[in-house]
C-alpha cells in the first residue's frame with residue numbers, strides 16, 4: 001500500500017474524511033471525559049456529609065440524611081409482601097405450619113410462639129410482641145435476659161460503650177427496654193468516620209479470638225459476610241451474667257460445637273416430657289454457609305442479599321436486605337445465565353429435599369420424647385435413661401442446627417443433608433435403647449403418637465395456656481411499651497448532631 005501522504009495527494013477527499021473523522025472522535029472523547037468528571041463530582045457530592053453525628057449514633061434517620069439512597073432502600077425492609085416457598089418477609093406462624101415444633105420445644109419459650117423472620121426494620125417491634133419475652137408488667141420480670149437485645153439494634157453498641165459489655169448483658173430483659181428502641185441499622189455495620197464496614201459486636205471478635213484468629217486482619221470481601229456474622233450465627237448465654245458467647249473454641253462444625261457444649265455440660269433447658277438436657281440451636285447461617293459451594297467460590301452474604309443497584313446513574317449497595325428470590329435479576333443472574341424460573345426451581349429442589357429428611361427426623365424425635373416420658377412414668381431410673389437422653393439431645397441439636405438456619409438448605413445442601421442424617425442416627429439409637437428400657441419395665445406395645453395435628457392441640461398436649469400469655473402480653477404492650485418510647489424520645493433529644 002502507498003504511504004498515506006501520497007494517497008491524499010492523489011485523492012484529496014480522503015484527507016477530508018480523515019480530518020472530519022478525527023474531529024468527531026476527539027469530540028466524543030471530550031464528552032466521555034466530561035461525563036466521567038461529572039459522575040465523579042456527583043459521587044463526591046453524594047458522599048459529602050450534610051450532618052455530623054457521633055460514632056455510636058443509633059438513629060438511622062440521622063445517618064440517612066447523609067446517605068439517602070442507602071437509607072431509603074434500608075427502610076424498605078419494612079415490606080412484608082414477599083413469600084417464597086419456605087422463607088420471605090411475609091408473616092408466617094411456624095408453629096401453625098408445623099405443630100411438631102411445639103413438642104420438640106416443650107418446656108421452653110419457643111413452644112409459645114415462633115415466627116418466620118422478617119426484615120430488619122421489624123426487629124424491635126417483633127421482640128417486644130413475641131410471647132417468649134414475656135409480659136414484664138406490674139413488677140413482674142421477663143424470663144429473658146438483656147442479652148436478648150444484642151442482635152436487634154444499634155442502641156446496643158451505644159449502651160455497651162456507656163456501661164461496659166458484661167454489665168450490659170446482666171439483668172432482666174425489661175431493664176434495657178427504654179434504651180433499645182432503634183431497629184438494626186447503620187451503626188451496627190459502619191464506622192461513622194469513613195463508612196468502612198466495622199464489627200460492632202464484641203461476641204464475634206471474641207469468637208474469632210477463641211479460635212486463635214484475628215478479626216482485624218480479614219479481607220474486605222470477608223467483611224461483607226462478617227458484618228452479618230455478628231447476628232446470623234450460633235451463640236449461647238454463658239454463666240450467671242448471661243454473657244453472649246459463640247461456641248467456636250473447638251471449631252464451627254455441628255460436631256465441634258456439640259463437643260464444646262457437652263464439655264461444659266451446658267443446656268438451654270430441660271425438656272418437660274423426656275427430661276433430656278436440651279440445646280437450642282440459634283441460626284448458624286454464617287457457619288453453614290461457609291461449607292457450601294458459593295463460599296468456596298469466594299462469595300459473601302452481601303453478594304446475594306445486598307446486590308448492587310442503579311438509581312439515576314449511581315451504582316450503590318442495595319440496603320433492602322431480603323430473600324434473594326425477590327430479586328433474582330440483580331443477584332443470581334449477575335453470575336448465572338439461566339432463566340429466573342430455572343434458578344428458582346434449583347433453589348426449591350434443594351429446599352424440598354432437605355425438608356423431606358428434616359420432617360422424618362422431627363417425627364423420630366417427637367416419638368423419642370414421648371417414649372422417654374412413658375419410660376419415666378413406668379419408673380425408669382436415671383441410670384437407665386442417661387445415655388438415651390444424651391442421644392435425644394444430640395439428635396435434636398442436629399435437627400435444629402439445620403431447621404433454625406433458614407438459608408441452610410440452599411447455602412449448603414450437602415452439609416445440611418449430612419447433619420440431618422447424623423441426627424437420624426442419634427434419634428434411632430435413642431429409640432432402640434428406649435424400646436429395651438420399656439420392655440424391661442414390662443411395656444411391649446407401641447407408645448401412641450400424640451394428636452398434635454394443629455398448633456392448639458400440640459400446645460394443649462404439652463400443657464401450655466397460651467390464652468393467658470396473650471392477655472398478659474396485651475397489657476404489657478398497652479402499659480409498658482409506650483412508656484419506653486416516651487423515655488427514649490426524651491433522651492434522644494439530647495443527642496448532639498451538627499448540620500454542615
Ligand code: HEC
Nearest residue numbers: 060063064067070071074185186189195224227302316317
Ligand atoms: C447489616 C449491615 C449493614 C447495615 C445495617 C447497613 N449497611 Fe451500609 N453497607 C453494608 C455493606 C455490606 C456494604 C457494601 C460495602 C462494600 O462492599 O464495600 C455497605 C455499603 C454502604 C455504603 C457505601 C456505598 C455503597 O452503597 O456501596 C454506604 C454509604 C452505606 N452502606 C450506608 C449505610 C447507611 C446510611 C445505613 C443505615 C441506614 C447502612 N449503610 C446500614 C452493610 C450494612
Ligand code: HEC
Nearest residue numbers: 088089117118119122123126151227228230231301305322
Ligand atoms: C444486629 C444483628 C443483625 C445483623 C448485623 C444482621 N442481621 Fe439479618 N436479621 C437480624 C434479625 C434480628 C432478623 C429478624 C428480624 C425480625 O424478624 O423481626 C434478621 C432478618 C434477616 C433476614 C430475613 C429478612 C426477610 O425479609 O426475609 C435476612 C435475609 C437477613 N437478616 C440477612 C442479613 C444479612 C445478609 C446481613 C449482613 C449483611 C444481616 N442480616 C445482618 C439480625 C441481624
Ligand code: HEC
Nearest residue numbers: 084087088228232285286289294299300301304323406407
Ligand atoms: C449465592 C447466594 C447467597 C449467598 C452468598 C448467601 N445467601 Fe442467604 N439465601 C440465599 C437464598 C437463595 C436463600 C433462600 C431464600 C428463600 O427461600 O426465600 C437464602 C436465605 C437466607 C436467609 C433466610 C431468608 C428469609 O427470608 O428468611 C438468611 C437469614 C440468609 N440467607 C442469610 C445469609 C447469610 C448470613 C449469608 C452469609 C453468611 C448468606 N445468606 C449468603 C442466597 C444466598
Ligand code: HEC
Nearest residue numbers: 293294297299303304324325331332334335336343346347
Ligand atoms: C457472584 C457470582 C454468583 C452469584 C451472585 C450466584 N452464584 Fe450460584 N454459583 C456461582 C459459582 C462460582 C458456582 C460454582 C459453580 C462452579 O464453580 O462450577 C455457583 C453454583 C451454583 C449452583 C450449583 C451448586 C450446587 O448446589 O451444586 C446453583 C444451583 C447456584 N449457583 C444457584 C444460584 C442462585 C439461585 C443464586 C441467587 C440466589 C446464585 N447462584 C448466585 C456464582 C454465583
